[in-house]
Amino acid sequence: MTTTAPSPSVTGTAPGTLLDFRNVxxxxxxxxxxxxxxxxxxxxxxxxxxxxxxxxxxSTLLRIASGLEKASEGVAEVDTDRIGYVFQDATLLPxxxxxxxxxxxxxxxxxxxxxxxxxxxxxxxxxxxxxxxKNLPKxxxxxxxxxxxxxxxxxxxxxxxxxxxxxxxxxxxTRERLNDELLRLFVExxxxxxxxxxSVSEAVYLSTKVIVMSGRPGSIVERFDVPFPMPRDPDIRxxxxxxxxVGEVSHALREGHS
Amino acid sequence: xxxxxxxxxxxxxxRIRLRPSTxxxxxxxxxxxxxxxxxxxxxxxxxxxLSFLVPYPLQVVxxxxxxxxxxxxxxxxxxxxxxxxxxxxxxKSTTVALTGLAIAIVIGVLWAVLMAQAKWAERSFxxxxxxxxxxxxxxxxxxxxxxFGFEFNSRVIVTVMISLFPMVSNTxxxxxxxxxxxxxxxxxxxxxxxxxxxxxxxxxxxxxIFVGLRTAAGLSVIGAIVGDQFFxxxxxxxxxxxxxxxxxxxxxxxxxxxxTASLLGVAVFLxxxxxxxxxxxxxxxxx
Numbered sequence: 001m002t003t004t005a006p007s008p009s010v011t012g013t014a015p016g017t018l019l020d021f022r023n024v025x026x027x028x029x030x031x032x033x034x035x036x037x038x039x040x041x042x043x044x045x046x047x048x049x050x051x052x053x054x055x056x057x058x059s060t061l062l063r064i065a066s067g068l069e070k071a072s073e074g075v076a077e078v079d080t081d082r083i084g085y086v087f088q089d090a091t092l093l094p095x096x097x098x099x100x101x102x103x104x105x106x107x108x109x110x111x112x113x114x115x116x117x118x119x120x121x122x123x124x125x126x127x128x129x130x131x132x133x134k135n136l137p138k139x140x141x142x143x144x145x146x147x148x149x150x151x152x153x154x155x156x157x158x159x160x161x162x163x164x165x166x167x168x169x170x171x172x173x174t175r176e177r178l179n180d181e182l183l184r185l186f187v188e189x190x191x192x193x194x195x196x197x198x199s200v201s202e203a204v205y206l207s208t209k210v211i212v213m214s215g216r217p218g219s220i221v222e223r224f225d226v227p228f229p230m231p232r233d234p235d236i237r238x239x240x241x242x243x244x245x246v247g248e249v250s251h252a253l254r255e256g257h258s
Numbered sequence: 259x260x261x262x263x264x265x266x267x268x269x270x271x272x273r274i275r276l277r278p279s280t281x282x283x284x285x286x287x288x289x290x291x292x293x294x295x296x297x298x299x300x301x302x303x304x305x306x307x308l309s310f311l312v313p314y315p316l317q318v319v320x321x322x323x324x325x326x327x328x329x330x331x332x333x334x335x336x337x338x339x340x341x342x343x344x345x346x347x348x349x350k351s352t353t354v355a356l357t358g359l360a361i362a363i364v365i366g367v368l369w370a371v372l373m374a375q376a377k378w379a380e381r382s383f384x385x386x387x388x389x390x391x392x393x394x395x396x397x398x399x400x401x402x403x404x405x406f407g408f409e410f411n412s413r414v415i416v417t418v419m420i421s422l423f424p425m426v427s428n429t430x431x432x433x434x435x436x437x438x439x440x441x442x443x444x445x446x447x448x449x450x451x452x453x454x455x456x457x458x459x460x461x462x463x464x465x466x467i468f469v470g471l472r473t474a475a476g477l478s479v480i481g482a483i484v485g486d487q488f489f490x491x492x493x494x495x496x497x498x499x500x501x502x503x504x505x506x507x508x509x510x511x512x513x514x515x516x517x518t519a520s521l522l523g524v525a526v527f528l529x530x531x532x533x534x535x536x537x538x539x540x541x542x543x544x545x
Contacts (some may be wrong), residue, residue, distance in 0.1 A: 068442055085446055087439040095461050095541045108447040108457075136541050 052213030358417025366425025428470025432463025
């Protein structure tokens with residue numbers, strides 16, 4: 001899928017690049033400028049996290065990447081049609097069981113019944129929800145609902161996974177566990193990720209690259225490479241190197257905000 | 259430990275005492291109201307000397323189940339009996355109410371689906387739902403009678419007009435209740451309008467559709483009774499029985515017909531509440 005606006009598509013994308021934003025800006029019809037001069041790439045094998053204050057246009061970035069919105073300026077190219085999108089809420093359909101919810105996207109793509117059931121089952125096991133297939137969303141905790149939401153996107157075998165603050169509403173312990181699960185899936189399934197959050201430690205822990213955005217209108221103020229190897233050791237969070245990087249990112253965030 | 263020991267028996271006692279209290283309280287009120295009614299009937303009988311205006315509760319039971327008890331010497335029991343007239347009228351009114359309700363459901367849901375397709379469609383068509391709601395039905399009675407006759411058809415039309423609005427407004431509200439992220443989830447997969455309607459909007463609308471249905475069901479009984487009194491030809495129902503009993507100064511009969519009409523309203527309301535609970539109670543707390 002290519003979302004190009006307003007100039008025609010330029011085929012200057014490097015082979016491993018899944019998402020390429022060049023000088024992207026977004027101005028809404030009411031005049032609000034959400035994004036300005038955003039240059040951003042996500043390559044295969046990368047997990048890029050964007051941190052920024054609330055209302056800085058982080059979510060708009062994802063909406064442009066997914067095609068829900070069109071950039072008002074610049075070029076936004078996405079070089080795959082297998083995109084997973086995880087919303088802030090689990091957005092499960094309350095009348096469907098967990099397995100039927102996980103099947104939904106495959107169903108919307110007209111995948112045959114037996115095939116999508118098998119896919120859903122595989123995804124459910126992958127996120128650790130085996131045994132809860134017949135349950136309704138309301139019978140599950142917030143963290144489990146988010147796992148189901150992840151499983152639902154996994155059925156499409158996305159090459160590019162977009163996450164819009166998916167764990168923001170969860171408690172700290174659940175959030176950390178889901179971060180570990182997500183890293184495990186990243187290593188296992190080898191998708192590229194673009195993850196929005198306002199938690200700096202989550203950003204550093206999850207990603208290969210952290211991007212810091214300023215307040216509205218959002219623009220990129222700093223980029224950090226995260227040197228820690230994958231698969232990542234959960235205890236890395238307690239090392240001085242980790243703390244130092246978190247400190248640097250926080251600092252950049254504060255400077256961008258003022 | 260000490261506080262637990264103090265709290266536990268109290269909590270247990272509370273639960274045991276709460277359960278039975280939920281059923282006997284309305285029953286006490288019921289007998290209280292019957293007693294009050296009896297006193298008022300006594301007043302109309304002994305003081306006003308107009309016993310047909312407010313009959314005794316027992317007389318209302320007797321007119322239905324033991325008509326001979328009410329006969330004065332030399333009077334003969336009506337043929338067919340009041341009970342069979344009542345049941346016949348109940349059947350006729352129920353038919354009108356359910357026919358009208360069924361039509362109101364179909365029109366209401368289609369109307370709402372049409373409006374849910376686009377903002378301009380809603381802006382264009384919703385005012386007419388409100389206007390329909392505001393027309394005094396009485397003003398249309400001569401017109402409806404002239405066009406559709408003074409029988410069954412016109413009674414159904416009145417029923418539809420009275421019960422349509424809650425179907426339209428609740429269905430529309432329900433169709434729009436799916437949240438933005440859920441819609442976008444469908445948009446991202448390139449789901450068609452029809453798929454989004456059938457797999458997202460319509461199931462999401464069911465709770466409010468059932469709320470509308472329950473309200474419309476209650477109103478359909480009102481419509482059937484009112485329609486009876488406007489359009490009295492053919493084979494009318496409870497509305498006409500109330501009217502005729504009243505004009506014959508048959509107090510117990512009038513009251514029995516009124517109570518039957520009310521019970522029909524309650525029954526229809528409960529029935530559609532039950533259908534709602536069966537249909538969506540599993541995932542939605544439908545009360």
